[in-house]
Amino acid sequence: MSEKVGIIAYGIYIPRNRITVDEIASIWGEDANEIKSQLQIFEKSVPFPDEDVATMAVEAARNAMKQWGGEAEKIGAIYVGSESHPYAVKPTATIVAAAIGAEGETTAADLEFACKAGTAGMQMCFGLIQSNMIKVGLAIGSDSSQAKPKDPLEYTAGAGSAAFLIGKQDIIAELEGTYSYTSDTPDFWRREGATFPSHGQRFTGMPAYFDHIIKATKGLLEKIDRKPEDYDYVTFHQPNTKFPLRVAKMLGFSKEQIENSLACKYVGNTYSASSMIGFAKILDEAQPGDKVLVTSYGSGAGSDAFSFKITENIEKIRSRSKTVQYYIENKRNISYGLYSRYKGILKV
Amino acid sequence: MEPPKIWRERRERYLGIGIICEDCQKKNFPKTRICPDCGSENVKPYKIAERGTLKYFTQIMNTGDELIFNTPYIVGLVELEDGIKVTAQIVDCDFKELRKGMKLEKTFRVLARNGKEGLIKYGFKFRPI
Numbered sequence: 001m002s003e004k005v006g007i008i009a010y011g012i013y014i015p016r017n018r019i020t021v022d023e024i025a026s027i028w029g030e031d032a033n034e035i036k037s038q039l040q041i042f043e044k045s046v047p048f049p050d051e052d053v054a055t056m057a058v059e060a061a062r063n064a065m066k067q068w069g070g071e072a073e074k075i076g077a078i079y080v081g082s083e084s085h086p087y088a089v090k091p092t093a094t095i096v097a098a099a100i101g102a103e104g105e106t107t108a109a110d111l112e113f114a115c116k117a118g119t120a121g122m123q124m125c126f127g128l129i130q131s132n133m134i135k136v137g138l139a140i141g142s143d144s145s146q147a148k149p150k151d152p153l154e155y156t157a158g159a160g161s162a163a164f165l166i167g168k169q170d171i172i173a174e175l176e177g178t179y180s181y182t183s184d185t186p187d188f189w190r191r192e193g194a195t196f197p198s199h200g201q202r203f204t205g206m207p208a209y210f211d212h213i214i215k216a217t218k219g220l221l222e223k224i225d226r227k228p229e230d231y232d233y234v235t236f237h238q239p240n241t242k243f244p245l246r247v248a249k250m251l252g253f254s255k256e257q258i259e260n261s262l263a264c265k266y267v268g269n270t271y272s273a274s275s276m277i278g279f280a281k282i283l284d285e286a287q288p289g290d291k292v293l294v295t296s297y298g299s300g301a302g303s304d305a306f307s308f309k310i311t312e313n314i315e316k317i318r319s320r321s322k323t324v325q326y327y328i329e330n331k332r333n334i335s336y337g338l339y340s341r342y343k344g345i346l347k348v
Numbered sequence: 349m350e351p352p353k354i355w356r357e358r359r360e361r362y363l364g365i366g367i368i369c370e371d372c373q374k375k376n377f378p379k380t381r382i383c384p385d386c387g388s389e390n391v392k393p394y395k396i397a398e399r400g401t402l403k404y405f406t407q408i409m410n411t412g413d414e415l416i417f418n419t420p421y422i423v424g425l426v427e428l429e430d431g432i433k434v435t436a437q438i439v440d441c442d443f444k445e446l447r448k449g450m451k452l453e454k455t456f457r458v459l460a461r462n463g464k465e466g467l468i469k470y471g472f473k474f475r476p477i
């Protein structure tokens with residue numbers, strides 16, 4: 001890699017409402033303790049009726065802008081990855097551009113690749129910056145996912161957003177390498193016009209999540225000649241807590257390396273934002289010199305793996321914006337009744 | 349919810365762009381072509397403060413069918429740190445949590461959705477800090 005490129009600031013957003021696994025299980029007469037021990041998720045985030053992927057993307061982007069302190073006009077690319085964009089035609093990225101004052105000379109697009117559309121945007125920004133086409137890029141993963149009532153996904157399908165500013169100046173996490181793995185795997189899908197997604201039940205595990213994350217992570221480690229023990233932190237896509245813990249073990253990472261990144265326990269699966277929020281949680285506490293490995297997973301299917309080295313600049317930008325822990329703790333619990341009103345399940 | 353109006357007013361709603369008068373230095377929101385304080389046409393865009401204090405508030409319980417899922421909602425008068433007063437929705441809290449004088453900050457939310465097929469209008473509201 002020639003010139004250094006990396007993360008220059010980041011911000012996240014999680015809506016304030018939570019619904020517990022116990023509350024959902026009580027509606028369907030299921031065993032909450034068994035579900036909690038299986039998924040190791042206790043509650044999930046729920047947006048208010050006046051929140052959507054665009055509003056959450058704007059909140060995360062504004063947090064990142066505040067941390068960065070730079071001028072919005074310098075942003076040359078805005079990508080918003082999501083599987084729940086508010087419009088089928090009319091880019092969320094344009095709304096974000098206007099809401100952070102970055103309209104004008106910039107390229108923008110919405111991306112779709114299930115839960116890895118946000119990291120796909122990060123990779124595009126790294127490429128544009130390394131080829132000197134732009135100076136600063138903004139990559140966002142934002143989702144407010146739908147789950148059919150009583151579907152196992154109802155326990156985990158949460159909402160949240162993460163935004164990463166990428167550039168060459170004042171890097172806080174320097175990119176050491178990236179590697180992706182893609183295949184045509186039908187583990188999870190939603191047809192145009194369908195309200196709820198469908199999935200391949202048990203098929204979502206081995207040939208999908210585990211196979212792609214393992215291939216992308218091993219591919220990256222081999223490419224940059226690293227071993228799992230070279231890393232201080234690792235995080236993966238978090239559809240529940242069990243999957244990332246298990247894939248970490250399969251790859252030879254310890255529980256200590258991954259544990260602190262698992263925000264999913266308290267906010268659920270935030271889809272495109274999931275591995276990015278995990279990465280943000282690591283950045284909230286990482287020290288200069290630390291090495292971090294991040295691998296996303298998107299159904300359909302593919303994984304993007306990234307290796308980062310934390311720089312001294314991280315200490316300068318801390319405390320300028322809200323942490324992941326702030327959003328985890330700033331919550332209120334709601335009933336299934338209110339949840340069904342907020343999610344539009346209740347009809348009049 | 350006409351496209352030209354939504355487009356024309358987006359910076360006002362998204363960023364809180366009002367005016368500052370270059371003759372009398374007074375700030376105003378929403379923006380006007382002429383300064384409401386001195387009548388001067390010598391006005392330029394001004395971005396209102398991000399934070400403020402809650403002055404008055406009320407809860408709207410009844411609306412038309414199209415807003416039924418958003419009720420009840422709270423409307424408040426907020427005095428911003430730059431002295432500008434704006435009326436806006438207060439979100440992320442229950443009515444009983446609100447107190448006169450509490451600190452609020454701007455947030456970005458959906459203001460209205462034109463049915464299932466029309467445009468979505470976005471803009472600022474306020475939430476407790």
Ligand SMILES: [Zn+2]
Nearest residue numbers: 369372383386
């Ligand atoms: Zn005047």
